[in-house]
Amino acid sequence: xxxxxxxxxxxxxxxxxxxxxxxxxxxxxxxxxxxxxxxxxxxxxxxxxxxxxxxxxxxxxxxxxxxxxxxxxxxxxxxxxxxxxxxxxxxxxxxxxxxxxxxxxxxxxxxxxxxxxxxxxxxxxxxxxxxxxxxxxxxxxxxxxxxxxxxxxxxxxxxxxxxxxxxxxxxxxxxxxxxxxxxxxxxxxxxxxxxxxxxxxxxxxxxxxxxxxxxxxxxxxxxxxxxxxxxxxxxxxxxxxxxxxxxxxxxxxxxxxxxxxxxxxxxxxxxxxxxxxxxxxxxxxxxxxxxxxxxxxxxxxxxxxxxxxxxxxxxxxxxxxxxxxxxxxx
Amino acid sequence: xxxxxxxxxxxxxxxxxxxxxxxxxxxxxxxxxxxxxxxxxxxxxxxxxxxxxxxxxxxxxxxxxxxxxxxxxxxxxxxxxxxxxxxxxxxxxxxxxxxxxxxxxxxxxxxxxxxxxxxxxxxxxxxxxxxxxxxxxxxxxxxx
Numbered sequence: 001x002x003x004x005x006x007x008x009x010x011x012x013x014x015x016x017x018x019x020x021x022x023x024x025x026x027x028x029x030x031x032x033x034x035x036x037x038x039x040x041x042x043x044x045x046x047x048x049x050x051x052x053x054x055x056x057x058x059x060x061x062x063x064x065x066x067x068x069x070x071x072x073x074x075x076x077x078x079x080x081x082x083x084x085x086x087x088x089x090x091x092x093x094x095x096x097x098x099x100x101x102x103x104x105x106x107x108x109x110x111x112x113x114x115x116x117x118x119x120x121x122x123x124x125x126x127x128x129x130x131x132x133x134x135x136x137x138x139x140x141x142x143x144x145x146x147x148x149x150x151x152x153x154x155x156x157x158x159x160x161x162x163x164x165x166x167x168x169x170x171x172x173x174x175x176x177x178x179x180x181x182x183x184x185x186x187x188x189x190x191x192x193x194x195x196x197x198x199x200x201x202x203x204x205x206x207x208x209x210x211x212x213x214x215x216x217x218x219x220x221x222x223x224x225x226x227x228x229x230x231x232x233x234x235x236x237x238x239x240x241x242x243x244x245x246x247x248x249x250x251x252x253x254x255x256x257x258x259x260x261x262x263x264x265x266x267x268x269x270x271x272x273x274x275x276x277x278x279x280x281x282x283x284x285x286x287x288x289x290x291x292x293x294x295x296x297x298x299x300x301x302x303x304x305x306x307x308x309x310x311x312x313x314x315x316x317x318x319x320x321x322x323x324x325x326x327x328x329x330x
Numbered sequence: 331x332x333x334x335x336x337x338x339x340x341x342x343x344x345x346x347x348x349x350x351x352x353x354x355x356x357x358x359x360x361x362x363x364x365x366x367x368x369x370x371x372x373x374x375x376x377x378x379x380x381x382x383x384x385x386x387x388x389x390x391x392x393x394x395x396x397x398x399x400x401x402x403x404x405x406x407x408x409x410x411x412x413x414x415x416x417x418x419x420x421x422x423x424x425x426x427x428x429x430x431x432x433x434x435x436x437x438x439x440x441x442x443x444x445x446x447x448x449x450x451x452x453x454x455x456x457x458x459x460x461x462x463x464x465x466x467x468x469x470x471x472x473x474x
């Protein structure tokens with residue numbers, strides 16, 4: 001079956017076409033540079049109005065790239081939360097229109113669940129597994145017991161991990177997006193130069209990153225001169241701190257819950273320090289570590305289509321009343 | 331009125347008191363530098379308004395919605411560059427939706443700041459100490 005999937009929960013407008021749930025025929029994301037050029041440099045940031053401007057061309061481009069026509073579609077899937085209501089509504093309205101006019105099933109999908117399913121696009125993680133979901137907006141540890149059966153073991157109590165990277169980078173005037181910049185600088189610095197606080201590393205599975213951010217701000221504020229050597233050391237030490245907290249808790253969650261596999265999801269999985277630490281420390285402990293390719297880790301519609309395939313198999317179809325739910329939970 | 335808090339916990343406690351006073355369509359405009367404790371104070375305000383959930387930073391998603399005694403909208407303008415972007419987002423629609431609306435980095439609102447809102451400014455005194463300046467209407471409610 002051919003599924004068209006749509007994702008508009010935050011900044012990215014994305015549409016994808018999948019065959020039988022795991023074969024990605026196209027996965028168009030609005031922030032791709034070629035796409036920007038083609039549509040006159042439109043950056044569909046933030047506002048739902050921007051999503052409206054690009055949603056139709058994006059869907060058409062996804063169909064064209066997949067060499068598929070509307071009449072070939074067997075179902076349409078869409079993210080219906082969590083996210084910004086106005087942004088979500090654009091994708092939902094488009095999906096409903098397609099579902100209604102073609103008379104094909106509509107499948108409403110949870111964005112967080114879709115991130116986990118990015119792991120099923122290129123691999124087949126053995127159930128049950130532990131998934132560390134880290135992005136600009138979310139940080140959570142989830143035990144995936146079976147398809148559609150989750151236990152949220154922990155989540156952030158304040159800032160998301162990706163957000164801490166962005167805010168520290170902006171504070172240190174390193175630029176945007178902060179994650180890749182800090183990652184690059186960190187490679188030249190000494191990760192043990194400064195001992196920042198590691199909040200809650202020992203207890204439970206919840207995270208707290210706001211305190212680490214504030215620790216960097218306070219440390220920096222006390223310095224009179226900051227040379228480039230010190231700056232790379234701050235970047236390296238900060239990154240090491242965040243990575244250590246994430247890795248330690250993920251591995252402990254796997255051990256405590258007798259899971260043999262850990263998987264990574266969300267945009268922060270681009271961080272080379274995190275990939276390396278999770279891979280090395282996980283394997284040291286005899287765990288299998290899955291890390292999807294980067295274009296499937298950041299927000300994209302392919303993961304939405306993949307999840308929809310599994311939901312359809314379970315008969316979980318939505319109707320045309322499908323609402324946008326800003327604070328939808330896993 | 332300036333209230334000095336000596337720890338993050340004390341900031342949360344002050345937030346709880348403020349939260350208990352808020353009524354439908356109240357807008358709270360919060361300013362203070364990175365790491366000042368804006369989210370910390372709002373965690374208290376949310377708890378005081380009856381929100382049971384963890385209140386996490388809405389920086390990425392810009393608006394988080396919770397349900398307390400009233401709907402609770404937690405807005406963060408950190409990522410927005412200028413007032414046009416804020417207007418594009420339709421932020422004003424949240425001001426009169428019968429809930430409580432708390433806004434971080436509210437200085438970015440400029441002329442969009444509602445006429446009747448509670449202003450709170452957080453100043454960093456030391457690593458742990460904060461000076462929290464609340465506008466007159468809120469100060470009166472806190473004193474009574």
